[in-house]
Amino acid sequence: MNRPSFYKRRWRRIGELADATGVTVRALRHYEQTGLLTASQRTCGGHRMYDADSLTRVYHIVALRQLGLSLQEIRSALEGRSSLPRLLSEQLERAEREVMRATAVRDLLRRLAQNVDADVRLDELPNHLNRPPGKVDM
Numbered sequence: 001m002n003r004p005s006f007y008k009r010r011w012r013r014i015g016e017l018a019d020a021t022g023v024t025v026r027a028l029r030h031y032e033q034t035g036l037l038t039a040s041q042r043t044c045g046g047h048r049m050y051d052a053d054s055l056t057r058v059y060h061i062v063a064l065r066q067l068g069l070s071l072q073e074i075r076s077a078l079e080g081r082s083s084l085p086r087l088l089s090e091q092l093e094r095a096e097r098e099v100m101r102a103t104a105v106r107d108l109l110r111r112l113a114q115n116v117d118a119d120v121r122l123d124e125l126p127n128h129l130n131r132p133p134g135k136v137d138m
Helices: 014-021 025-033 052-066 071-078 084-114 122-129
Strands: 048-050
Touching (some): 014 025, 014 048, 014 052, 071 084
């Protein structure tokens, strides 16, 4: 007997797809609303059904999100409108800028914390934030 493809493949409802990928049902619905994910088909009752390709697509979305790409960038990559190496290079540049900013904040906090004997008042804090390194006077 020749069964329809529905029975040949492992179909999942949205909750099962969520469990399999570690993504919330809410996130999957959001991905669908934004065009990142499409239900492979719907049951007679209107329930979303997802196949193995959908599972793979969610894994790709999750991997790209973990690298910090926006949903718009992910869509562009998945649709082949943007080069993945270019997107990753741009994300690397953003990450490096964020590391530099975080390092500057850490260094400022360290300088302020080392002067715990000085009474840093809230109204003086903006002056400390606008001074170059080594120029924190209390």
